[in-house]
Amino acid sequence: xxxxxSLIATTALTxxxxxxxxxxxxxxxxxxxxxxxGNGFFEAAARGxxxxxxxxxxxxxxxxxxxxxxxxxxIEVINALIAQQVDAIAISANDPDAVVxxxxxxxxxxxxxISWDSGVAPEGRAMHLNPSSNELIGNTIxxxxxxxxxxxxxxxxxxxxxxxxxxxxxxxEARKVLPEYEGIDLVAVVYGDDLSDKSYREAQGLMxxxxxxxAIIAPTTVGxxxxxxxxxxxxxxxxINVTGLALPSEMAGHIHSGASQSFAIWNPIDLGYSxxxxxxxxxxxxxxxxxxxxxxxxxxxxxxxxxxxxxxxSDPFTYxxxxxxxxxxxx
Amino acid sequence: MxxxxxxxxxxxxxxxxPFKSALKSWEMLLIxxxxxxxxxxxxxxxxxxxxxxxxxxxxxxxEKAIIALAMAMVIISGExxxxxxxxxxxxxxxxxxxxxxxxxxxxxxxxGLLVGVACGAFNGMLVSGLGLPSIVVTIGTxxxxxxxxxxxLGDQAFRGYPSDFAFFGQGYVWWVISFELVLxxxxxxxxxxxxxxxxxxxxxxxxxxxxxxAQFSGIRVRRIKFILFILTGLMSGxxxxxLTSRLGSTRPSIAFAWxxxxxxxxxxxxxxxxxxxxSIFGVxxxxxxxxxxxxxxxLLNVPGIVMSIFIGLMLISVIGxxxxxRRVRARMAA
Numbered sequence: 001x002x003x004x005x006s007l008i009a010t011t012a013l014t015x016x017x018x019x020x021x022x023x024x025x026x027x028x029x030x031x032x033x034x035x036x037x038g039n040g041f042f043e044a045a046a047r048g049x050x051x052x053x054x055x056x057x058x059x060x061x062x063x064x065x066x067x068x069x070x071x072x073x074x075i076e077v078i079n080a081l082i083a084q085q086v087d088a089i090a091i092s093a094n095d096p097d098a099v100v101x102x103x104x105x106x107x108x109x110x111x112x113x114i115s116w117d118s119g120v121a122p123e124g125r126a127m128h129l130n131p132s133s134n135e136l137i138g139n140t141i142x143x144x145x146x147x148x149x150x151x152x153x154x155x156x157x158x159x160x161x162x163x164x165x166x167x168x169x170x171x172x173e174a175r176k177v178l179p180e181y182e183g184i185d186l187v188a189v190v191y192g193d194d195l196s197d198k199s200y201r202e203a204q205g206l207m208x209x210x211x212x213x214x215a216i217i218a219p220t221t222v223g224x225x226x227x228x229x230x231x232x233x234x235x236x237x238x239x240i241n242v243t244g245l246a247l248p249s250e251m252a253g254h255i256h257s258g259a260s261q262s263f264a265i266w267n268p269i270d271l272g273y274s275x276x277x278x279x280x281x282x283x284x285x286x287x288x289x290x291x292x293x294x295x296x297x298x299x300x301x302x303x304x305x306x307x308x309x310x311x312x313x314s315d316p317f318t319y320x321x322x323x324x325x326x327x328x329x330x331x
Numbered sequence: 332m333x334x335x336x337x338x339x340x341x342x343x344x345x346x347x348x349p350f351k352s353a354l355k356s357w358e359m360l361l362i363x364x365x366x367x368x369x370x371x372x373x374x375x376x377x378x379x380x381x382x383x384x385x386x387x388x389x390x391x392x393x394e395k396a397i398i399a400l401a402m403a404m405v406i407i408s409g410e411x412x413x414x415x416x417x418x419x420x421x422x423x424x425x426x427x428x429x430x431x432x433x434x435x436x437x438x439x440x441x442x443g444l445l446v447g448v449a450c451g452a453f454n455g456m457l458v459s460g461l462g463l464p465s466i467v468v469t470i471g472t473x474x475x476x477x478x479x480x481x482x483x484l485g486d487q488a489f490r491g492y493p494s495d496f497a498f499f500g501q502g503y504v505w506w507v508i509s510f511e512l513v514l515x516x517x518x519x520x521x522x523x524x525x526x527x528x529x530x531x532x533x534x535x536x537x538x539x540x541x542x543x544x545a546q547f548s549g550i551r552v553r554r555i556k557f558i559l560f561i562l563t564g565l566m567s568g569x570x571x572x573x574l575t576s577r578l579g580s581t582r583p584s585i586a587f588a589w590x591x592x593x594x595x596x597x598x599x600x601x602x603x604x605x606x607x608x609x610s611i612f613g614v615x616x617x618x619x620x621x622x623x624x625x626x627x628x629x630l631l632n633v634p635g636i637v638m639s640i641f642i643g644l645m646l647i648s649v650i651g652x653x654x655x656x657r658r659v660r661a662r663m664a665a
Contacts, residue, residue, distance in 0.1 A: 037634050067635030070587050071578060076391045080629030083384035084376075097490045097580035101501055109383075 027058040030279045031081045032272060033074065033091040034065035035118065041331040042092070045117070045272030049090075052276035055298055059280055062086060071098035078102040082109055088279035091125070092117040100124035112283040116275040122308050126282055127289040129275055129303065131266030133312035137219070137245070138173020140264050140316045142181055144243040145215040148261050152183015153214030156206045158227050158244075160194040160220040170219050187213070192223045199226035207234055218244035224263060228254035248319050248327035255324045267317035268331065274300050274313050357601035357653070361616040364649065368620060372627035379630060386507035388626035390500075390577065392596075393511040394570040395589055396618035399596040400522040401566040403614045405559045406597055407526070409539040409606030410465035412560060414454060415567045416589035417476035422446040422571035424480040427489025427581035436496045443575070444568040450476055451564015458560060459553035465560075473590065480583040490580040500577025511573055515618075518566075523611040531555070539606030596621055599646055620645075 032049045034042035046063040053059040064081070066073030071094045081089055082105060089111055093099050096119055103113050103124040113120075116129040132140075145155045157174070159167045171189060178186055187210050192199025199222055206213060207230070216231070218224035228242040228251070242260045254260045274297040281287035287295045293305045303311040319327060372379045379385075398415050405412050425446045426439050434442075450472070457468045502510045526532040537545040538552050546552050575581055600617035602609030624645065628638045 037636065062632050064632050065635070067639060068588065070584060071582070072574070072586065072589075073635065075578075076625065077629060077635075079387040079391060080626060080632075083378045083381065083387055083626075083630055084632075085378065095488070095578075095580070095582055095584075097488050098578035098582065098585075101497070101577065101579045 028056075028088070028280055028283055029060045029062060029084075029086045030088045030090060030276055030283070031062040031064060031086045032275065033077060033081065033089055034063070035074070035092050035094050036069040037065045037067060040329070041268045042272075044268035044327075044330045045092075045275070048269035048272030048274075049276035051269070052273045052280070052298060056277070056280050059276070061276060066094075069094050071095035074099055075102045078106060082106050082111065085109075086111060088112040088114070088283040090114050090116055090275040090279045091120060093120045094118070096121050112279060114275065114279050114282065114289075116271060119310070125309070127278065127305055127309040127311060129271070129278060130310055130312045131271050132314065132316050134169045135173050136312060136315050137170045138175075139177045140318075141170065141217050141219050141244055142174050142177055142184065144262055144264055144318065145217050145241065146181045146184050148241050148243075149184065149214055152185070154185050154187045154210055154212050155215040155217055156188040156190065156210065156213060157186065158199060158202055158206070158216055158218040158220075158223045159189060159191050160223060162191045164194075164220075167219050174217075192218075192220075192226060194220055194222045196222060196226050199223045200230050203227040203230035204234070207231070207236065207240065213240055215241045215243060218242065218246075220244070221246045221250060224260070225250050225254070228257075228259040232257060232259045245316065247331055248324050249329075249331060251319070252324045252328040255319070255321055262318050262320040264316035264318050266313075267327075270300050270317065271313060273298065274303070278303070278311075358610065358613050358616060360649070360652070361599075361601070361613055361620060364645075365616055365620045365623065368623045368627065372623060372630070375627065376630040379627065382507045384626075384630075386503075386509060386512075388622055389509060389512045391626055392618050392622035393509075393515045394573045394577075394586075395593050395596060396615070396622075397515050397518055397573070398563065398566045398570050398589075398593045399600070399614050399618060400518055400611060401559070401563040402593050403597045403600065403602050403609055403611060404522070404526055404532075404535055405465075405563055406594075406602050406604060407539045407606055407609045408535045408556060408559055409542060410458060410556060410559070411469065411594070412451075412454060412465065412563045413469040413590045413594075414450065414472040414476055415563060415570075415593055416586045417473045417480075418447055418450040418564055418567035419571040419574060419586040419589065420480040420583055421450060421476040422568050423575045423581040423585050424483050424489070424583065426571070426575055428483060430489055430492060436493050439492070439496060440499070440572050443572040444565060447564045447566070447568020447571060448561055449564070450567070451561040452557075454564065455557035455560030459556040477583065480585075484581070484583045488580050488582045492576065492579055496576055497579060498576070500573045500575070511577075514569075514573075516615075518569075519611060519615045526611050531558075535559070536607060539603075539608070541607075592621075595642070595646060599649060 032046055049061045053061045064077055066077055074094050089106055093115055100121050100123060107113050113125045114127050115125045119128040157171055190202045190206060192202045203216060203226060216227045218227050224242060224244040224246040231237060231240050231242055237258045243263050245265055246263045251260060251263055277297040278295050281295050282289055289305050289309055291305055294302050296302045300314055303313060305311050402412060422443045426443045429439060429442050454469055454472055457463050458465045499510060504510050504513045534550045534555055537550055542552055574586055596617050597614055598604055600614030625638055
């Protein structure tokens with residue numbers, strides 16, 4: 001008889017573990033599906049999405065994702081979201097191709113699908129939201145240096161490898177906007193190969209070759225940290241400003257020491273906020289995602305859908321002494 | 332002459348009636364747990380009892396369950412194969428590679444299955460030919476097979492599989508009944524017959540209980556183990572075809588860490604990890620239980636980490652329960 005009793009106990013236990021109260025349903029349910037849970041970057045994006053939901057009203061954000069950052073695990077979550085008949089899925093994908101069949105099934109069943117951060121192939125989503133664009137990044141890295149050089153001055157770029165596609169495109173875009181910044185003179189582009197020691201030596205070399213150097217721009221997180229260290233070690237804090245693209249957690253120390261006045265990278269809160277806004281607009285039919293369409297994204301502004309259904313959110317977000325500590329805890 | 336008095340002894344034909352023993356069996360316990368989870372899911376989420384939802388849910392476990400059928404036999408024979416997920420990666424990579432030369436769908440499937448068999452034969456050769464412990468061999472081939480896939484693909488992907496290839500992992504045989512589910516159930520019947528209705532199956536149990544005794548009884552232990560590894564290789568090849576078709580692309584990280592989920596399914600199904608005991612029926616129900624639990628919790632948007640805790644607790648309690656019951660019963664009898 002004890003077998004029967006324990007079976008009843010197991011059954012009751014199982015039932016109890018499942019009996020979560022079903023929440024009242026909002027008008028629009030948007031799933032923010034991330035690569036994996038427990039990642040500060042995505043937690044911050046979820047905070048932004050909740051902020052957008054509060055502004056839009058009657059929107060429920062379902063923040064979800066697999067434990068393992070794999071496509072297979074993410075597809076299981078997609079299946080569960082399809083079954084729940086959510087109104088929209090905004091995904092940061094673990095694999096641009098493998099999730100496509102599952103997302104196509106979601107779209108077949110009337111669910112709006114967009115991707116953000118890490119994109120999905122065009123046939124698997126309505127649009128993709130990039131945090132920024134090459135033009136905006138190229139402009140931002142020059143502006144970061146120019147902001148602290150009102151009289152103009154000499155700047156040099158410390159890049160990753162000479163063949164790094166992203167960096168080369170950004171440098172190309174930076175050169176294009178250079179004439180708009182009067183007095184800013186780009187004296188050299190050197191390559192630290194995204195290695196700490198090589199980047200450090202290249203930064204030292206720049207300081208020796210160009211004694212009047214005012215700023216080093218490193219559009220790579222390895223390079224910017226190495227350059228900031230090289231400037232610190234050379235005792236040139238205050239003379240040379242190191243800036244570029246970096247993660248707040250790695251740069252917080254150099255911001256406080258003054259080796260770097262400011263740097264930039266995407267803001268995950270804004271990204272989650274904008275993804276929620278766009279998903280809501282498309283799911284409710286307030287907007288469409290054809291090439292050339294413009295979609296409003298609240299306080300961040302608006303985006304225009306470009307080639308391949310891709311859109312760029314905004315300039316990279318600038319971090320300085322006023323906000324770096326808050327974001328250093330996130331990513 | 333001393334009088335020896337024998338107390339009358341009654342030796343029954345059977346220990347219990349078949350009905351009563353079936354009621355107390357592991358499979359019965361699993362069926363009750365499965366029903367409980369099904370009922371609980373139906374109450375917990377309004378979306379659960381929908382034919383399309385339930386159909387979608389089966390995709391989450393059919394590929395793993397197909398491997399679990401063969402894995403059950405390997406584990407019953409006292410061995411283990413931890414390279415199954417890596418065989419999927421290598422078979423899928425081979426299919427993607429062949430795709431670059433424009434081969435048709437039947438050839439793609441044949442390549443997937445053949446690579447699976449070849450990997451299984453390699454494992455089998457090392458285990459039964461050289462007599463190496465299977466856990467060591469398959470941990471090695473786990474890295475080896477996936478390593479080859481990484482060398483071929485790096486951070487790239489093979490895509491552009493033909494549209495009729497999509498049927499295996501995305502197609503439906505009738506209404507909401509998917510091809511994957513039908514194939515799994517058909518293979519379950521085949522494996523049931525092999526394990527429980529043939530002399531080959533009896534030999535597998537005999538080897539798992541005592542390989543030396545089995546050898547002396549005239550059972551060709553090494554040959555049978557070799558065949559078992561080929562079978563897991565073949566089933567991994569089948570899973571590779573299904574999964575590649577379902578994802579429509581190949582990356583070297585495909586099916587990452589599936590081996591542990593497959594072993595979990597087998598153990599939950601009542602197969603003794605020490606070998607010698609288990610049934611295909613139990614493994615089939617365990618597959619459905621794991622599918623229902625993960626899908627049910629997914630519908631409630633329970634975070635994945637909580638889900639793995641739940642699966643872990645379920646595994647421990649289902650395995651621990653019979654032991655506890657036996658202890659309690661022994662104490663009450665004493």
